[in-house]
Amino acid sequence: TLLALMLALAAVSAWRYADHPAWPRALVLGTLLGLGGATKLSPLAVAIPLGLLGGVVLMARWLTPVRILCGGAPGRVGWQLLSVPFVAGIVFVTSYPYLWRAPLAHTRALFDYRATGMELQGAIWAHIAVQSPAEAIERVMRRLGEELTVSGRFGVDLGMFELALAAAGLALWVALALRQGLTSAYSLTFAVLGGAAVVTIAGMRVDWARYHLPILLFGSVCIGVAVGWGWSVVSVWRFRV
Numbered sequence: 001t002l003l004a005l006m007l008a009l010a011a012v013s014a015w016r017y018a019d020h021p022a023w024p025r026a027l028v029l030g031t032l033l034g035l036g037g038a039t040k041l042s043p044l045a046v047a048i049p050l051g052l053l054g055g056v057v058l059m060a061r062w063l064t065p066v067r068i069l070c071g072g073a074p075g076r077v078g079w080q081l082l083s084v085p086f087v088a089g090i091v092f093v094t095s096y097p098y099l100w101r102a103p104l105a106h107t108r109a110l111f112d113y114r115a116t117g118m119e120l121q122g123a124i125w126a127h128i129a130v131q132s133p134a135e136a137i138e139r140v141m142r143r144l145g146e147e148l149t150v151s152g153r154f155g156v157d158l159g160m161f162e163l164a165l166a167a168a169g170l171a172l173w174v175a176l177a178l179r180q181g182l183t184s185a186y187s188l189t190f191a192v193l194g195g196a197a198v199v200t201i202a203g204m205r206v207d208w209a210r211y212h213l214p215i216l217l218f219g220s221v222c223i224g225v226a227v228g229w230g231w232s233v234v235s236v237w238r239f240r241v
Helices: 001-020 021-038 042-059 065-068 075-097 101-123 134-149 160-179 185-203 209-240
Strands: none
Touching: 001 042, 001 160, 001 209, 021 042, 021 075, 042 075, 042 185, 075 101, 101 160, 134 160, 134 185, 134 209, 160 185, 160 209, 185 209
16 A cells, blocks of 8 residues: 555656656655655666656757657756656665665665565465466456456446546557657656556566555556546537537
8 A cells, every 4th residue: 555655646746747847856756766665666667767768858869759759858857857766776775774784785685585475475375376477467457357346346347347448548648648748747657657557567476456556556547537538528518519
């Protein structure tokens, strides 16, 4: 739950940063991802694409197509985004006294420890072991499309309606991100929440319900995008009528 909270706050922070890029907001974004990494390691991986995006922005001055994709973002945005994974790493190390003596070696040991723990859980509870990302996707669809649906809590079986609505919102979200540029609010929030969902699926070795929370958060926002877009279309239509 704390991981989901940190990701939600990081997404809000990314949106606010894109709305008004500034060093304090970039530092807050990196700090939130670092604190998220202190709960589970996946937010550290989410910070890396944001840093790479910063590098792309810095290269945009020499490449016109890239400059168009970045929406003409100034160079300072590149440096600010490039700082995000470094800030996240510093906050992560600071939060773990075990890492202070040998940050790199002990961080690697921590990752190995978590990986071994996941493998042992899969061996002990074989019925929920996940062997591949493809199987992880299948289990996500079963969990969020059949077992843990909102409609099901009210005794209504709508099949895969919620996942279908999330898929529609995902398509709209991607379209908005591409239309407004790689440094837009849509793109940066997608990098945070979508990145967390991808990392969770790629690293899933055991199908505990709690491991689906980052994916659930991402899917919920996708549904919000779909519903919000649909509401705006209906509102415009009613106004014209």
